[in-house]
Amino acid sequence: MALPKTRTAVQAAPQPGFGLYVHWPFCQSKCPYCDFNSHVRSEIDEARWRRGLLAELDHFAGRTGPRRLTSLFFGGGTPSLMDPGTVGAVIDRAAERWGFTPDAEITLEANPGSADAGRFAGYRAAGVGRLSLGIQALNDSDLRFLGRRHSAAEAVAAIALAARLFPRHSFDLIYARPGQRVESWKAELDQALGMAGDHLSLYQLTIEAETPFGAAFRRGELQPMAEEEAARLYELTQEMMERAGLPAYEISNHARPGGESRHNLTYWRYGDYAGIGPGAHGRLTIGGAKLAFRQHRAPEAWLAQVERQGRATRTQAPIAAEERFAEMAMMGLRLTEGLWRSRIEEETGAPLEHWVDKAALDRLVAGGFLALDAERVAATPAGRQRLDAVLAALLT
Numbered sequence: 001m002a003l004p005k006t007r008t009a010v011q012a013a014p015q016p017g018f019g020l021y022v023h024w025p026f027c028q029s030k031c032p033y034c035d036f037n038s039h040v041r042s043e044i045d046e047a048r049w050r051r052g053l054l055a056e057l058d059h060f061a062g063r064t065g066p067r068r069l070t071s072l073f074f075g076g077g078t079p080s081l082m083d084p085g086t087v088g089a090v091i092d093r094a095a096e097r098w099g100f101t102p103d104a105e106i107t108l109e110a111n112p113g114s115a116d117a118g119r120f121a122g123y124r125a126a127g128v129g130r131l132s133l134g135i136q137a138l139n140d141s142d143l144r145f146l147g148r149r150h151s152a153a154e155a156v157a158a159i160a161l162a163a164r165l166f167p168r169h170s171f172d173l174i175y176a177r178p179g180q181r182v183e184s185w186k187a188e189l190d191q192a193l194g195m196a197g198d199h200l201s202l203y204q205l206t207i208e209a210e211t212p213f214g215a216a217f218r219r220g221e222l223q224p225m226a227e228e229e230a231a232r233l234y235e236l237t238q239e240m241m242e243r244a245g246l247p248a249y250e251i252s253n254h255a256r257p258g259g260e261s262r263h264n265l266t267y268w269r270y271g272d273y274a275g276i277g278p279g280a281h282g283r284l285t286i287g288g289a290k291l292a293f294r295q296h297r298a299p300e301a302w303l304a305q306v307e308r309q310g311r312a313t314r315t316q317a318p319i320a321a322e323e324r325f326a327e328m329a330m331m332g333l334r335l336t337e338g339l340w341r342s343r344i345e346e347e348t349g350a351p352l353e354h355w356v357d358k359a360a361l362d363r364l365v366a367g368g369f370l371a372l373d374a375e376r377v378a379a380t381p382a383g384r385q386r387l388d389a390v391l392a393a394l395l396t
Contacts, residue, residue, distance in 0.1 A: 016271025023277030084122025112158030198259025338378025
């Protein structure tokens with residue numbers, strides 16, 4: 001099977017970029033499907049948190065030395081609970097300590113409730129150029145099921161406001177909800193496409209063990225959609241998005257050419273990124289070694305340590321070449337473009353065939369799950385739909 005075409009005429013590995021991830025760990029309430037590092041607090045001393053984020057940013061800027069950021073991403077939690085002044089202070093400090101490339105992407109995740117939307121203009125003035133909205137559903141009954149605080153009407157209004165204020169916007173939907181029908185998802189996706197900018201993120205609902213949904217599943221109170229039904233919804237999603245000009249560039253992410261999330265591409269292409277804030281992860285090449293960083297997860301513990309030491313790194317460890325290849329495969333095979341052979345050698349010092357069992361690779365290619373040529377290895381549409389099994393076979 002031929003490899004999928006890249007979106008550039010020149011067949012050369014794209015540069016993965018250098019990103020900064022900023023984690024804001026607070027939410028107004030915890031959604032029952034969410035296993036992210038998010039916490040509900042009645043009061044937040046934002047001035048202290050601003051100082052803490054800036055201190056940890058300074059620490060990592062000192063570790064990396066001179067570099068230029070291609071992206072900055074405010075994630076969470078709910079970053080749209082942040083004061084725009086805090087967002088602006090982080091952007092300004094990042095510009096001072098690292099600097100941005102001319103086409104750098106600055107994204108902030110936001111909830112569509114009216115209180116959050118009231119801050120949108122402030123985020124734009126602070127320097128945010130791309131807003132990513134956590135819509136999740138476009139009808140009130142499913143929003144209640146998913147534990148969302150906003151209404152469908154607020155979601156539609158927030159998307160319209162984001163389209164007016166920001167050069168780029170995206171929003172997320174969750175599908176394969178229990179009881180969801182092909183016809184209802186098609187209608188919802190049609191509505192979403194009518195409001196879409198250059199990007200949509202469309203995730204299948206997964207039941208994570210350490211969540212209220214996970215507990216409900218164990219009690220027999222919640223049944224996830226059957227795999228066959230979820231597969232039909234996935235295939236419908238790919239067909240509709242392709243026809244609309246927003247094909248999948250990653251398993252759950254769709255974009256018009258040039259509309260891809262540059263920050264997330266840095267992760268999927270195994271580029272370097274610094275992560276600041278509670279529980280943030282990072283991958284940084286320092287002194288010729290690729291290092292994995294993880295910050296303290298608990299918000300109060302993170303803040304206290306940053307105030308004492310200027311950083312709250314819980315673990316820092318070099319990544320061995322074999323582990324780097326495994327991480328590259330797990331991230332890169334999510335992409336339609338796949339993994340570039342030149343990047344594998346650059347990161348690990350050895351070619352693809354050194355890291356995989358040739359018989360397993362041949363079986364996956366023959367079975368139609370992987371495609372391979374002199375430049376890249378990529379999961380086919382069938383392979384991306386079964387990526388966990390493909391990776392298990394490839395990395396054994």
